Amino acid sequence: MFRKLSIAMMVSSSLGVVPSNLWAQQVATGVAAQSASQVSSPLALTWQQVQDRFRAANPTLRAGAISIDESRAQEITAHLRPNPTFGAQLDQVTLFHRDPYQPLTQAYPNVTFNYLHERDHKRELRTDSARQGTKIAISNQTDLQRTLTYSLRQAFVQTLQAKAVLALTSENLTYYDHVLDVSSDRFKAGDIAQVDLDRLQLGRVQYEQDNETADVNVRTAKIQLLQLINDRTPVDQFDVTGPYEFADGLQPLDQYHQQAISERPDLLAALQTVEKAKIDHRLAIANGSTDPTFGFDAAHQPDPLNSYIGLSVNVPLRIFDRNQGEKQRTLLDIDLQQQQAEAARAQVFADVDSAYATVDSQLKLLRPYKGKYLKQALSVRDTISFSYQHGGASLIDFLQAQADYRNIQLGYVNLLGAYLTAAAQMNEAVGQEVLP
Numbered sequence: 236m237f238r239k240l241s242i243a244m245m246v247s248s249s250l251g252v253v254p255s256n257l258w259a260q261q262v263a264t265g266v267a268a269q270s271a272s273q274v275s276s277p278l279a280l281t282w283q284q285v286q287d288r289f290r291a292a293n294p295t296l297r298a299g300a301i302s303i304d305e306s307r308a309q310e311i312t313a314h315l316r317p318n319p320t321f322g323a324q325l326d327q328v329t330l331f332h333r334d335p336y337q338p339l340t341q342a343y344p345n346v347t348f349n350y351l352h353e354r355d356h357k358r359e360l361r362t363d364s365a366r367q368g369t370k371i372a373i374s375n376q377t378d379l380q381r382t383l384t385y386s387l388r389q390a391f392v393q394t395l396q397a398k399a400v401l402a403l404t405s406e407n408l409t410y411y412d413h414v415l416d417v418s419s420d421r422f423k424a425g426d427i428a429q430v431d432l433d434r435l436q437l438g439r440v441q442y443e444q445d446n447e448t449a450d451v452n453v454r455t456a457k458i459q460l461l462q463l464i465n466d467r468t469p470v471d472q473f474d475v476t477g478p479y480e481f482a483d484g485l486q487p488l489d490q491y492h493q494q495a496i497s498e499r500p501d502l503l504a505a506l507q508t509v510e511k512a513k514i515d516h517r518l519a520i521a522n523g524s525t526d527p528t529f530g531f532d533a534a535h536q537p538d539p540l541n542s543y544i545g546l547s548v549n550v551p552l553r554i555f556d557r558n559q560g561e562k563q564r565t566l567l568d569i570d571l572q573q574q575q576a577e578a579a580r581a582q583v584f585a586d587v588d589s590a591y592a593t594v595d596s597q598l599k600l601l602r603p604y605k606g607k608y609l610k611q612a613l614s615v616r617d618t619i620s621f622s623y624q625h626g627g628a629s630l631i632d633f634l635q636a637q638a639d640y641r642n643i644q645l646g647y648v649n650l651l652g653a654y655l656t657a658a659a660q661m662n663e664a665v666g667q668e669v670l671p
Contacts, residue, residue, distance in 0.1 A: 279474040282391060285464060289387050292465040296383065299376040306365070306372040313365035316358065322347040345534040349549075352529060355521035364518060367511040374504035381500060381663055387463050388659035394456040395479045396652035401449035403644050408442045411637070415439065417624065431630050438634055442641075481601050481654045482671055488591050491665050495583045498666035502583050505576040512572045516565035523558035525551055586664035594661050594670065597654040604647045612643035 280288070290296060326343040415435055422432045457470050466473070496502065530547035619636035622628035658670035 278468060278472055279476045281475070282388075282477050285387065285391055285460070285475060286384070288464040288466065289384070290380070293383065293463060294465060296376075296380060299379050303369065303372045303376055306369040310362065310365040310369060313361040314358065317351040317353065319348060319350040322349075343534060343536055345532065347530060347532040349528055349530040351526055353526050355524045357518065357521045357526075360514060360518040360521055364511060364514045367507060367514055371504050371507045371511065374500045374507060377500035378504060381666060383463075385659055385663035387460075388662070389656055390456065390460040390463055391475060391477070392652055392655040392659065394453070394460055394475050395477055395655070396648065397449065397452040397456045399479050399648045399651070400645065401446070401453050403648055404442065404446040404449045407641055407644075408439075408446050411439055411442050414620065414637075421624070426626075434630060434634075438637075445641075478671075479651055479655075481598065481651060483598060483602065485591070485595060485598065486669075488588070491587050491591060491661070491669065492584060494667065494669065495587050495665045496580070499579075499583050500666060502576070502579045505572070505579040509569065509572045509576050512565065512569045516562070516569060519558055519561040519565045523553065523562060525553050583664070587661075590657065590661040590664040593657040594654065597650060597657050601647075601650050601654060604643075604650060608643050609647060612640045616640035 324345040324347075326345065418427060418432055418435050421427045422429065454470050457473055457475075460475065461468060461470070461473060528549040530549065531544070532547070533542075533544040535542045616636045616639070619628050619633055623630070623633040661670050662668045
């Protein structure tokens with residue numbers, strides 16, 4: 236009896252029961268003893284630091300920035316005036332003259348200068364169209380950054396989630412090893428049978444496998460994140476840190492709708508495309524007008540009385556081609572772009588509604604976990620463990636309680652990851668960061 240009591244006391248002290256509120260706080264912040272050294276390392280980047288590196292080094296974003304510069308170069312081309320033309324002619328060069336040393340005696344030099352004058356503000360309209368194209372390119376670049384930032388946030392959350400799972404599996408493995416140590420002492424004392432000890436030792440395989448899988452997942456998530464920020468830092472020398480928890484504070488859906496309508500760059504680009512289509516239609520009408528070509532010419536002959544200057548105006552007769560097809564096409568393009576803008580607006584509402592529903596669903600699942608299930612799972616595990624060590628519970632009850640605790644904790648960690656991913660989806664749908 237004394238031996239059994241001493242073993243039970245040893246079990247109680249060796250298990251080191253962790254208060255439920257303390258463990259929930261550790262899981263929520265994603266901080267564990269195994270990852271504490273990594274978080275404190277110089278390369279443990281915060282979300283803001285990851286974003287800064289992403290914007291500076293991501294090749295897709297940098298390529299998009301070049302497209303904006305190309306569009307600005309097109310503005311220069313659109314604003315250029317037509318080049319004038321200059322011509323020089325030397326006529327009446329005498330090849331068979333009685334004086335072979337004076338072949339240019341009767342030469343007739345002539346120079347011409349012509350310039351096309353564009354009417355109806357063609358140059359200004361071309362410039363306006365090119366500038367509107369630059370605005371669209373800027374909006375498209377912002378939208379590209381929006382979508383890529385969502386992918387970056389997903390990779391960041393996956394890394395935090397993998398680290399939290401690794402911390403959980405390490406804690407479970409350590410706890411189970413304590414149980415094995417105590418059970419081994421009980422076996423030596425003759426308090427449990429060999430088959431019970433064997434079953435406990437076999438049960439360790441699952442926790443060891445979970446720990447190894449979690450370690451691989453951490454490395455894989457870091458590799459994906461390094462790829463997005465175009466960083467060649469070795470995986471073992473790279474880490475991220477940040478809060479791994481949820482914020483229970485959704486605003487009304489209409490508020491997110493209004494923010495998305497005013498912030499979404501893809502919708503802004505669609506509206507800017509409508510304006511460009513209107514400018515292009517006005518340009519097509521202007522291109523149907525007649526542009527005269529003004530000319531100046533001068534000639535000189537040996538006789539001063541035969542020297543002269545002349546002026547000319549050439550006007551194309553737009554009898555058949557008055558740019559009718561382009562006028563019709565640009566007019567139809569206005570309607571086309573307006574319909575696409577309406578489709579983009581509808582997509583904005585659909586994206587916000589879908590993201591909102593996902594976030595709300597995740598919050599409904601997380602609230603009972605944090606308020607009830609985590610504490611219950613820890614309490615049941617510790618109670619059954621203590622009872623098993625005192626002979627009041629069977630081995631099957633102990634293994635089941637341990638498995639239930641593992642599943643509840645792992646479910647909570649995965650739900651946090653799903654919530655943070657849904658929050659990133661909401662930020663992408665709105666076009667700005669509205670959820671942390």
